[in-house]
Amino acid sequence: MAGTVAARWQGESLAERYESSTATREPALVKWSIIAVSLTFFAVFLLLPLAAVFTEALRKGWDVYFAALAEPDALSAVRLTLLAAAIAVPLNLVFGVAAAWAIAKFQFRGKQLLITLIDLPFSVSPVIAGLIYVLIFGLQGWCGPWLQEHDIKVLFAVPGIVLATIFVTFPFVARELIPLMEAQGKEEEEAAIVLGASGWLTFWHVTLPNIKWGLIYGVILCNARAMGEFGAVSVVSGHIRGLTNTLPLHVEILYNEYQFAAAFAVASLLALLALLTLAVKTFVEWQASRHFED
């Protein structure tokens, strides 16, 4: 009898136990007002704008919606956004893993400085991030004259956009991995090396499987930011239609030209991307927690 009771209690979550006991249960009024406040907030500030995007996008019908997306400038913006993400995300993946590995598993001089530097893009306004590149590569900048002599275009061209995207998305993977790797310690790696595994095999067979879910999580966030970045990219892009506009910039241009339906149609693409990211993120979190419990 006692055994079955214990089993039932173990099966229930802590929250359920609090709910079922009068000693710990809150009055219904408190409970419902807190739920009402948070649901209202969620509806007004998150659900309503999301709904607005799709309603506005479809206000003039599906034909206008698809026409706005099929327009050459829009397609070019999609391509550029995908390109920038396709370059920035893998680079930051490699960098993030390398930096997290170094910081979490080794002691060295300047480690704190490296951690601070990784966080820099989080603390600096994206506009400043863009301006840094203008200062370096602009005509009046440090490398501007030399670049012009050799006919290399960085600013107001694709390389500038990619650079700005890399800068802004720099911390995502590393920040996700550092606490995870620090918590895991380096004993497993040491065990592998004592058993004769090379550094590469150790990384591939021991470290990487252990950080797999954290890494995927970091990459998803990194990708979402790479595709959605506005400020830094806006500064270096030059807004040349069909050439240097990413999706967020294209939305702004359309909106400024009073093409509301088209602007919201393109914006709905970004909103869909956000929803997809959320879905994948939830799945990864669920997988990670399942593996953690194992």
Place this chain on the structure above:
Amino acid sequence: MERHFDGLSANGLIQTFLSSPPGTEVNVFCGIEDMSIQVNNINKRFGDFVALDDVSLDFPSGELTALLGPSGCGKTTLLRVIAGLEWADSGRVLLEGEDASATHVRERNVGFVFQHYALFRHMTVFENVAFGLRVKPRRERPSEAVIRRKVGDLLDLVQLGWLADRFPSQLSGGQRQRIALARALAVEPRVLLLDEPFGALDAKVRKELRRWLRRLHDELHITSIFVTHDQEEALEVSDRVVLMNHGKVEQIGTPQEVYEHPATPFVYGFLGAVNLFHGRVEGEHLAVGDARLQHGDAAQAVSGDAVGFARPHELEIVTDLSSDEGLEAIVARVLSFGATARIELYAENGIDEPLHYEVELPRARISELNLQPEQRVRLVPAKLKLFERKTA
């Protein structure tokens, strides 16, 4: 139960053991007198902290040696230096006579067992044990069939064959540590190094595993060093004990030697409960205040200020206060459970804090004495080990 290793060219230690019929004792090192591990003049600092201070040690082949000491004494650092996981600032590590100081960890061919097991959490038990074989260079790597057989034999050796498909998180602490040991043995290491192998286990499992490790070592005779801060564990399991303190070796000897003839006050105090008597040596007596305690050791070349050490069982209680033997003390508590009883006493000399003593007596003797709290008695040491008092 017969075991065959037809497919094997190399015939290493483990294989020799595994392929022999049960009951046969295999001693691969029989007759070889050399030292498997030697460390010469090892120094290691972490900033201002001296972890190892000119340590030189020889670990004979086939023996199980315990490195014993309080935390921070440098024992784990020494083990990691031998393994190659830590580099000494100066000094040499010799493995089977060859200088391994500059050899990379993965070429030293040592087995290392970690305190927290360090099993690969995403691999099954089988894959954990097979790891060392799978990562060998292609030309040395055994075939899949050989790996399967060898891992199976190792899992049988640690009596956990039925867990092959489980993940480490599904095992108990004791099982994990046995798997960690099987994994370390898979690569046929020259020496086996164990870093506080039972430190994370509860008392009962610890005792079982201790006995099991000793048995396993008696069968395999692989040169092993294990680090521990538990004196009982060290004395019970090892062939030899190396006592360390503050980065230095205090004493080396068999468990019996170090327990019965501690070389330094530190060793005496570390290896068990102890009573201290501060006084002056006067012939065959140690004068403690007004009391004169017979130290009973004429050969001891200690004179002047000295500290006498006695274990709780080396003290006798005399209730006759008119006797001039021993030191006056007051009974504080009598704890009688088990075969022997412990009596806690204190003495006041009017100057310092009261001094505390502990005496261990057989149950029969306790009922004979019928001691009451706050009763005045005299403490008579059967023998005293004298050390010179260091003037601070």
